[in-house]
Amino acid sequence: MNALLPLLQDPPFYYPVSPISMVRGRGLRLHDDEGREYLDCVSGTFNLILGHNHPEVVEAAKLQMDELVFSSSNFNAPAVDALARALVAISPANLTRAHLRSPGGSTANEGAIRIAQHITGKRDVVTLFRSHLGQTFAMTGLSGFSTHRTPFPNVFPGGVQVPAPYCARCFYKQSPDQCGMLCVSRIDDFIRYASTGSVACVLVEPILGVGGNIIPPADYLPSLKAFCDERGILLIFDECQTGFGRCGHMFAADYFGVSPHIMTLAKGMSGVGLPIGAILTEDRLTGLDKLFHGFTNGGWLPAAAAALKTIEILQRPGFLENVRHVGKLLCEGLDGLRARYPFIGEVRGAGLMIGMEIIEPDNPAANLPDNTRALALQKALLQQGVIIRISEHGRGNVVEIRPALICTDSDIAEILQRFEQACAGIHA
Ligand SMILES: Cc1ncc(COP(=O)(O)O)c(C=O)c1O
Numbered sequence: 305m306n307a308l309l310p311l312l313q314d315p316p317f318y319y320p321v322s323p324i325s326m327v328r329g330r331g332l333r334l335h336d337d338e339g340r341e342y343l344d345c346v347s348g349t350f351n352l353i354l355g356h357n358h359p360e361v362v363e364a365a366k367l368q369m370d371e372l373v374f375s376s377s378n379f380n381a382p383a384v385d386a387l388a389r390a391l392v393a394i395s396p397a398n399l400t401r402a403h404l405r406s407p408g409g410s411t412a413n414e415g416a417i418r419i420a421q422h423i424t425g426k427r428d429v430v431t432l433f434r435s436h437l438g439q440t441f442a443m444t445g446l447s448g449f450s451t452h453r454t455p456f457p458n459v460f461p462g463g464v465q466v467p468a469p470y471c472a473r474c475f476y477k478q479s480p481d482q483c484g485m486l487c488v489s490r491i492d493d494f495i496r497y498a499s500t501g502s503v504a505c506v507l508v509e510p511i512l513g514v515g516g517n518i519i520p521p522a523d524y525l526p527s528l529k530a531f532c533d534e535r536g537i538l539l540i541f542d543e544c545q546t547g548f549g550r551c552g553h554m555f556a557a558d559y560f561g562v563s564p565h566i567m568t569l570a571k572g573m574s575g576v577g578l579p580i581g582a583i584l585t586e587d588r589l590t591g592l593d594k595l596f597h598g599f600t601n602g603g604w605l606p607a608a609a610a611a612l613k614t615i616e617i618l619q620r621p622g623f624l625e626n627v628r629h630v631g632k633l634l635c636e637g638l639d640g641l642r643a644r645y646p647f648i649g650e651v652r653g654a655g656l657m658i659g660m661e662i663i664e665p666d667n668p669a670a671n672l673p674d675n676t677r678a679l680a681l682q683k684a685l686l687q688q689g690v691i692i693r694i695s696e697h698g699r700g701n702v703v704e705i706r707p708a709l710i711c712t713d714s715d716i717a718e719i720l721q722r723f724e725q726a727c728a729g730i731h732a
Contacts, residue, residue: 329356332708332715334691342686345707345719346693350513353548353572354614355708361575361613368609375605377405377598383608390615391582394554396563399584405594405602406581409544409570410438413507415583415597416566417442420505420538422592428499429460430491430506430537432468433475434515434696437507437542446507448515449696464499466491468512469520472650472661472671480521488527495535505538505566506531510556513545516695516702517659519652525562532565538589540566544581545657548572549618549709552628552655559654565589573607575614580607623709630711631655637720638705645727647677656711659695660703673701677730684726690719 315321328335332355334342347353354361368383375381388402403419406412417429431437435448444452445460448468467475469487476486495503510525512518532539541564546556550572553559557567566589570581579601617623635653638660642648646668649661662678663671678694678701685692695702707719 331355331358331710340689342689342691343707343715343719343722344691345705346691347572347706347708348577349571350545350550350693350704350706351571352575352577353550353709354575354617355710356576358576358614358617358710360617361610364613365574365576365578365606365610368606372605377594377603381605381608383605383612384603387582387603387608387612387615390612391569391584394615394619395567395584396555396557398563398565398586399567400587401585401590403583403585403597404580404608405598406568406570406583407579407599407601407604408438408581409542409568410440410443411599411602412544412568412570412581412583413437413540413542414440414442415592416540416568416585417505417507418597419566419583419585419589419592420540422596423589424504424536424538426502426504426537428462428464428495428503430464430466430494430499430503432508432512432515433465434468434470434512434518435465435507435509435542436512436514436697437509438544448512451696451699462500464494464503466494468515468518469524470512470516470518471521472652485523485527488524488531491531503535503537505540507540507542509542509545510560510562511546511551511654511657513657513704514695514697516661516700517652517657517704519654520560522560525560529562529564538565540564540568542568544568544570545572545706546654548575548614549624549627550655550657550706552624552631554618554624556654573614574610575617576610578604578607578610580604580611618709627655627709627711630713630716631658633713633716634658634705634707634711634719637716638723641723641727645731647674647731648727656706656709658705660705662701662703675699675701677701678703680730681726684729685722687729688722688726690722690726 325337437443441459446463551559567584639651646665649663693704
């Protein structure tokens, strides 16, 4: 007998894999190979803005595949041409150039940084504590989590991390009504004492996703933009999670009424999970030579066709209004559970980007994160057939809830009912 056979009884993945094997998906529903149905409340990995296998988007990608699967970015093609125009049309007015040579979010962020460095002639990048901007070496080096950086050498030494606008756990121990926006003004100290003094850009998620659904107070992003403008620093919004309707508006830039100098996009862009990324910039920021940022699968044609269809669907009358409506229902419903379950802390949401803090129930006023209970809730929800995620890639205390934007009132009622059952289970 072949000595390798016993080893091959387990799937030969490098990493541990779930015993659950998914075989079919439609909308919010996923099915495993044993016929069990799940309610996917995180849209895949927050990327299936239109849910699993949205038929119109899948059809658009198939049609493109029938015509032409791949074209080198040395040539134009109708799908990428139309997508560039559509992205410029739907994004804030100052963003007039689309760079479509990135296959995903990490690479789009790297391209945005290169553009900022090229234009300003400066080097360093300011990012936020708790930010997650991707997993390439540079993005790992800029991560707002030491846990992500520690195992590897510092391959991006020019990163400076500064406190996030996390009012529920303010770094400066202030309250939002009288804080003086220290999380913006004190960035000067970090630049002066912790950077090389040569700062090209500030790169932020307008709402921190993996970090715990951290929604800044209304003044934060306008103050940050003014701070950057005054210092000739470029402000980059990473809208990989917040973009394409997630916050009930096309972009978080619209939700907050602040236009960055550069915006990066990926994840939800193709609606159903085909890989694609984009960088949008102001006109004055063009000039980075093509050879410095381009990847084989950047602007992949079927994904571009899917993205175009996704944008068309998001623009249909009432679509984003419904996201705001169901988002409010879900957020209020989850917040309502707090009265019965003292381990639920702050529930915060923008559209369908919702986070629920899990705290130690014995002394709720102390607002102490309860990571163990958050994982227990995740497990209890899975038993109820509900898929959620926990912040910080499972190490945090915030339940992340981001169902597809096609959610209906009855989907929300079902999600809430299952949350109630799971919460009751772990409360007992
Ligand atoms: C906010 C944000 N930016 C960037 C990325 C990286 O995107 P990608 O995995 O497509 O490289 C992620 C992925 O989780 C993300 O959440």
